[in-house]
């Protein structure tokens with residue numbers, strides 16, 4: 084399985100082909116440094132964590148996480164928020180990426196800069212900015228009240244909608260960029276060919292363009308979903324303690340309750356969910372054709 | 374320069390496509406200039422011209438991917454100048470094939486049928502029939518990336534013909550193939566085209582390919598049509614120097630019309646030689662160019678007296694196996710190409726051999 088992946092990737096680039104002509108053993112050697120570093124700083128702590136979660140040979144922490152309605156609700160809510168955020172990101176990102184891929188090169192660069200702009204400041208600062216904007220006494224509520232549109236401030240944050248808004252805002256670039264890249268790779272000639280063969284605009288989109296950009300959608304969705312599952316700052320600030328996600332729960336278990344095995348079990352659950360989500364998305368959007 | 378066309382009004386078959394005064398410019402640059410010709414039902418017509426002469430642009434306008442600035446297109450009696458490409462029912466083969474990479478060979482060929490809402494039951498049989506026609510029966514479930522260039526080409530051909538298009542357009546389809554594959558594909562395409570009686574426009578800038586394949590050839594230069602004619606007509610009676618040089622090899626003799634002592638019309642070259650002309654056209658003193666194909670001048674055997682002769686020497690020999698190409702230089706510097714069939718009865722003439730070449734005035738063709 085790895086060998087076919089290797090050869091098909093290698094066939095695409097001259098450099099890859101050059102490397103493939105060396106023995107596979109020698110090119111695997113190139114992976115060694117990264118492998119060592121990852122082994123030490125990632126896999127060992129992970130194993131440690133897994134061991135901690137079944138400390139004393141009992142699955143107690145897992146039973147607690149998946150049995151207690153309180154925690155089941157937190158887990159459910161976490162997945163719900165991650166899923167909705169991913170969906171909204173996709174709906175927003177696809178047309179935006181399409182615009183970027185089809186517009187003039189100049190406007191494209193400008194859009195790329197704007198999309199990447201949030202990366203230049205910390206998530207914390209940006210999330211506080213949302214609070215200034217959306218809070219009880221925030222700019223939006225103040226404007227609406229001062230102009231007599233409403234009497235009482237609207238609950239714009241400290242609820243699920245607020246957390247989803249913040250998450251979407253934070254993760255949108257992770258959806259836009261892979262989809263944009265996939266769209267740039269689509270050969271325009273294929274769309275012309277389809278048109279000449281009798282396909283209407285709608286059918287060109289669903290039969291040609293969408294399938295050819297599915298890989299980008301998959302990559303974007305996987306990134307956003309996984310990052311949303313493990314987002315911490317956004318729910319902590321915009322949820323205001325009322326919307327609790329798994330990460331916030333882990334934090335309280337570690338820093339206040341000091342129930343380390345339970346925190347470890349929750350972490351393992353996120354990890355498993357991540358792997359499952361990743362595989363599912365990968366299977367759904369796999370390119371079978373090369 | 375007027376494009377000359379032969380026998381359009383006397384044809385028996387119907388007209389598949391009429392192209393009327395099509396003009397196109399990109400910015401200030403005119404790319405097509407009053408293109409005007411007709412394609413007959415079931416005809417294989419080749420657009421031949423050097424790079425940048427506007428062949429692809431014309432094909433795109435016919436397919437509907439570009440719009441002409443002026444002029445009309447009439448397909449089977451229906452004006453389609455502004456019709457969207459998806460409704461034109463034209464099969465097109467792109468230079469780089471443009472196969473859908475995410476669909477199997479079968480799905481690619483079924484695509485135009487699905488777009489036309491052909492009943493589901495009928496699709497597999499029809500796809501199979503066309504795949505077999507291009508010898509790809511056993512490749513039906515492969516993806517394009519798993520095929521060779523020639524195989525991809527044939528999938529593209531099947532996809533462009535499976536739905537019974539009113540017109541088949543091909544833009545240098547064999548450009549990327551090696552010589553042998555190219556020749557095999559030329560035969561296969563022509564066979565398919567004849568079997569399906571497809572009205573076809575084919576682009577190439579390879580004159581040999583054009584001569585082999587076509588019912589008629591349309592020669593283009595700088596966005597203008599030079600001549601539309603049958604291959605042998607184009608070769609024997611090109612309208613101008615450009616066509617003469619572009620199709621086959623050519624000796625062009627330029628001078629003025631003159632009269633010799635016997636009162637015959639002659640061509641007088643700058644060096645003073647006089648060669649009799651085939652027809653008594655033109656007035657004395659008028660500038661004129663004539664074409665002499667390299668197969669016509671030949672060494673004059675003793676006792677033979679052709680009406681035109683010239684003496685000089687062989688200056689270059691190119692041995693091509695079945696033919697030998699010679700470059701001849703006359704005493705006064707005039708250069709001519711001539712060609713001999715290789716034969717074991719005739720020695721290859723070495724460079725510097727003194728020689729007298731002769732031809733008949735009937736071998737000359739007057740250019741405009």
Ligand SMILES: Nc1ncnc2c1ncn2[C@@H]1O[C@H](COP(=O)(O)OP(=O)(O)OP(=O)(O)O)[C@@H](O)[C@H]1O
Nearest residue numbers: 399400404422423424425426427428429430431578
């Ligand atoms: N989109 C475009 N914008 C501006 N100029 C163009 C465009 N497409 C083609 N041209 C110009 O129009 C002219 C004709 O181009 P076209 O592609 O039709 O030539 P061609 O005969 O197909 O040549 P080739 O044999 O190289 O394919 C060229 O000078 C080209 O530079």
Ligand SMILES: [Mg+2]
Nearest residue numbers: 428429430544
């Ligand atoms: Mg071209």
